[in-house]
Every structure is written in structure tokens, then in C-alpha cells.
Amino acid sequence: MYISRRSINEQIYKNSFSWRILEDCESTTGYIIREEKLLYSNVAGSFDGIAKEGERIAKGSKVATVYKNHVDPKIQEAIKRINERIADINNNQAKNDIFSEDLQKLEKQISNKINEVINISYDHKSAKLFQIKEDINKILDKKLIISGEKGASGQNLEALKKEKENYENQLRSSKVDLITEVSGILSYNIDGMEQILVPEKINEFKPSDFQSLDNINFNSKTEGKVGQPVAKIIDNFEWYIGFLMDAKKIYPLKVGDKVNVRFKDIKNTVVDASVYYISSEEKGKAVVVLSSNKYIDSMHEIRKVNIDIIKQAYSGFKIPVSAVRVQNGKTGVYIIKDRVARFREIEILFKNNDFAIVKENNLNDNGLLLYDEVITKSNNIEEGKLIR
DSSP states (O other): OOOOOOHHHHOEEEEEEEEEEEEEEEEEEEEEEEOEEEEEOSSSEEEEESSSSOOEEEEEEEEEEOSSSOOOHHHHHHHHHHHHHHHHHHHHHTTTTTHHHHHHHHHHHHHHHHHHHHHHHHTGGGGHHHHHHHHHHHHHHHHHHHSSSHHHHHOOHHHHHHHHHHHHHHHTTTTEEESSSOOEEEEEEOOSOTOOOOEEEGGGOHHHHHHHHHHHHHHOOOOOOOTOOEEEEEEEEEEEEEEEEEHHTTOOOTTTTTTEEEEEETTTTTEEEEEEEEEOOOEEEEEEEEOOOOTTTGGOSSEEEEEEEEEEEEEEEEGGGOOOOEETTEEEEEETTTEEEEEOOEEEEEEEESSSEEEEOOTTTTOOOOEEEOOOSSSSSOTTOOOO
């Protein structure tokens, strides 16, 4: 029996399939869980962050300053200028080797002038002493400038340090420095979850806990209020991510299984993780928590994320599910070969509602090949039917 060109066009769609990867994954909203040490302000006043957001901080580092009262900006500006001048002097001193020949010449000139003073004393020519003294003072000034002990301001290094100390003493009574007791990544984003979404509480999480998180605004600002946290140190070596999932879709996952997580909000970054915790079911939902030690840039800024949980990825020939047929108890597809429909057996590795991933098997003479054209839709296709 032949099928007319009209009926073929209506019922059959030819498609060259390709080698692809199909993921068994679930899209959801996740919440980052990590160890976070809060830093508190014990005084009221203006807050000045010294370390930068996202900077790695060592234990014992000063990360911020809270000024208790109004601080005269002139004092802060004076300290800034002195610091710049001290830096210039130190830089000049570091370059002394470059000017060592000049310094040696000046030393020789001073020595010569001293010898002149001695000779004049013997010759009783005291009238020349005043001029020689002036010459020596000029040479000494040149030496001090080159060595960095005397600058344009007429102050040497020691005097500048004393002046800076005086200004700092005026400020010291008006400020409190915040020192971290742990190392990690610094963040000024305080969202209120630092003592709730913590590793120690993971085994207590329930589906109702995570449902309530959907209504929380995680945006925050740092303020220097008494008793309020103003910064935090994040342990970035290990982190967790928790999310709600339909209990039926969790299978076959179990604690200890490996999965991949795609962060849609962070350039579709994919990292591997392991299943750390699965809660009891509530109203068809369960909490799943994954753990990982993979570093992700900008992770410290995020609490709520859009993610794909990739349970498994399958590679092979990707074909539409509508093309799959069962012929004499064998699963396969129809292809077009020399304008005739031919049945080819397939082994399905994975499928969803739309597509299937089929295993490549070049050893099977009746198997599917890469450039075969698969008939994806037909109501009355059969082996040997002419396709025009």
C-alpha cells in the first residue's frame, strides 16, 4: 500500500537527530547555609568599613571602625597628609643606595670645610669662620633632604610621627575598632539568617521552615547601631544549600549520593555536591540539603538562589519521544532509507515528556546510526512502506 504525497506531508515529519546530553534535573529555589561569625558594634556612631566586601581576612585583623561621636574631618585629613609624607620619606630612604654617591660627596665637602676651620684657627683668620659655617649648614641641609630626614615642610621623620601620634590620640577616645577572631571572607551584607541557616541546625529542618523563607526579603544594610551586627566572617571552605522538593521526585536520591548543582544566577556555574540530609515528608514535600566545598565567586553575597539539581546526565542520540514505537515486542523507531520506512531497534537511557536519549550501538546491524532520518510523527507507518 502506498501513501499519497499529501497524506505523507500531513502525518510524517523527517528529522536528523544529533548527539546530545539530556539531564534528569529539578529546578527550584535554594538557600545557602554556611558558618558565619557576626561582628557587633558595642557603641553607637558612624560606621567605617576598612576591609573590602569579599576580601579574605586573617584572624586578628581590623575590619572596621565605629566612631562614637562627631569626628573633626580636619584631624582625619591631617593624619592622611602626614601618612603620605611619611610614605614619601620612607620611599626616599629606600632609595638611598641610588643617591649614595651624592651623600658621599656631601660628606667629603663637610670634611673639607672642617679642615678649613682648623687651618683658619691656626692662621688666626677668624673673619672667614662665619662664611664657612654658612657653607656647612647648606651642605647639611642638602644631605638631610637626600636622606629623607628633612622634607619640604621642614619636618623630619621623627617629628612627623610624633605629630601623627598626637592627632591619633585625639581620635582614639572617639572610636572603636572591630577585630575579627576568625579567618574567612568578609561581608557587610547582614540578612538575619546568619544564626538560622547554620550547619548545626540542618538535621532539624522541616518543610514548613523552608516554606516560610519564600516571604523573607533578604536585602540588608550595615548600620552602626548598639548591639547590632555590622559585618560577618564567612567560612567559605564548606557550604550547604537547602531546598524544598516534591517527595516523589527525590527518588532515587539518598544521603551520600553525588549530584551537580547549576547556579542560574551566577553565570550558570555548575559544581558537584553530595546529598547531606533529607527530611521527613510534610504534605508531599521534603527538605533536601546538599553539601559542597567548591569555591564559587561572589557566593558570599547571595542567600537565595535559583538552581537546577542535576541528578544524572545522559549522553547519546536525542530523539523526540513521539518517534518511539514498539514492534513485535521490540522498542525502536522508524527511519527513512531509500524512501522506504525501516524499523531500527533502540535502547533508551533516559526520557522525559518530550525527548529520549538513546544509546549508540554501531555493532548492531539493525541499530540506529548517526545520520539516519527518524520519522517522528505518523499514524499508519509500517516496515517497508514507501515514503515519497
